[in-house]
Amino acid sequence: MMILSRLLGCQEQLGFLHQSKEELTDSHPVVCNRNILVELEEGVGVAVMKMKSPPVNSLSLDFLTEFSISLEKLENDRGCRGVILTSAVPKIFSAGLDIKEMCGKSAEHYAEFWRAVQEMWLKLYKSNMVTIAAINGNCPAGGCLMAVSCDYRIMAENPKYSIGLNETQLGIVAPFWFKDTIANTIGHRATERSLQLGLLYSASDALKIGIVDELVPEEKVLNAAAATMSQWLAIPDYARQISKSMMRKPTLDRLLTHRESDIQNFVSFVTKDSIQKSLQTYMESLKQRKG
Ligand SMILES: CCCCCCCCCCC/C=C/C(=O)SCCNC(=O)CCNC(=O)[C@H](O)C(C)(C)COP(=O)(O)OP(=O)(O)OC[C@H]1O[C@@H](n2cnc3c(N)ncnc32)[C@H](O)[C@@H]1OP(=O)(O)O
Numbered sequence: 001m002m003i004l005s006r007l008l009g010c011q012e013q014l015g016f017l018h019q020s021k022e023e024l025t026d027s028h029p030v031v032c033n034r035n036i037l038v039e040l041e042e043g044v045g046v047a048v049m050k051m052k053s054p055p056v057n058s059l060s061l062d063f064l065t066e067f068s069i070s071l072e073k074l075e076n077d078r079g080c081r082g083v084i085l086t087s088a089v090p091k092i093f094s095a096g097l098d099i100k101e102m103c104g105k106s107a108e109h110y111a112e113f114w115r116a117v118q119e120m121w122l123k124l125y126k127s128n129m130v131t132i133a134a135i136n137g138n139c140p141a142g143g144c145l146m147a148v149s150c151d152y153r154i155m156a157e158n159p160k161y162s163i164g165l166n167e168t169q170l171g172i173v174a175p176f177w178f179k180d181t182i183a184n185t186i187g188h189r190a191t192e193r194s195l196q197l198g199l200l201y202s203a204s205d206a207l208k209i210g211i212v213d214e215l216v217p218e219e220k221v222l223n224a225a226a227a228t229m230s231q232w233l234a235i236p237d238y239a240r241q242i243s244k245s246m247m248r249k250p251t252l253d254r255l256l257t258h259r260e261s262d263i264q265n266f267v268s269f270v271t272k273d274s275i276q277k278s279l280q281t282y283m284e285s286l287k288q289r290k291g
Pocket of ligand 1: 055056058091092094095096097098099100138140141142143166167170172173174175265266269283286287290
């Protein structure tokens with residue numbers, strides 16, 4: 001019930017009611033949401049989802065809810081066959097899960113938050129559409145999960161940007177389905193090293209290890225994503241979708257089977273004093289780094 005009311009509440013925030021005439025054209029209907037801008041190029045059947053939640057596109061409960069609703073709308077739109085996921089915030093793809101959602105809140109809040117994280121991943125990983133991440137900035141932890149859940153990743157070749165699952169550096173643990181998703185991308189051995197050490201890879205190392213598929217100059221990331229999209233869309237949808245599902249279903253089913261226990265694990269993990277302390281210390285270190 002709580003989730004339903006949040007979804008309904010969010011649908012109002014989604015801004016379908018607030019579109020101006022300038023934002024709606026025949027060829028590029030744009031939906032300006034609070035955290036995500038969705039632009040559907042109807043003739044081509046491709047939507048660009050631009051995350052725009054400054055300063056760092058952190059994945060808050062509101063953001064995740066909006067993301068899942070937006071993606072579902074595109075999924076149900078027969079005119080949309082592909083999605084490019086990118087950021088409208090300079091230098092940041094996404095800073096991952098919003099740490100504030102995991103600090104000093106109630107057990108009920110943690111459960112609701114974690115269900116929203118699961119939902120985002122389930123929707124993205126099982127999408128029938130072609131999904132391409134155009135990674136135009138830093139991409140740690142939950143940001144990396146989003147990227148590796150797409151079918152293809154193009155990253156800006158900027159030495160300042162990094163990508164990876166750095167959870168252990170915060171004193172927390174990437175859950176099994178984060179692990180499965182990255183292992184499906186880079187293999188078991190590289191995942192073991194990557195997860196234990198909480199490695200963040202530079203763009204060039206990310207290409208070498210296979211977390212990303214291609215590097216291009218920053219200003220070309222979106223064009224490169226559009227070019228790759230047209231190659232993938234040249235394949236008949238039905239054949240491609242069945243192939244995708246064959247590869248991903250066992251991983252999806254594993255979370256679907258264990259969804260409630262995964263939420264309980266998260267809640268009991270994150271409510272531990274030691275974990276709360278680690279997260280708070282990490283947030284403080286982020287603030288101090290600035291000064
Ligand atoms: C037994 C097993 C059981 C398992 C159960 C599950 C266990 C839990 C699993 C949880 C999985 C977690 C996944 C995650 O995604 S955790 C988040 C990890 N993210 C990070 O480590 C990134 C942190 N951020 C950065 O490194 C930098 O901010 C970044 C490189 C992204 C950008 O740097 P920049 O210099 O541009 O910006 P600032 O650092 O100054 O940040 C600006 C403000 O934003 C705040 N901030 C940054 N990141 C976050 C975040 N992830 N959540 C919330 N807030 C964030 C930062 O503090 C600054 O705020 P102020 O302006 O107020 O100081």
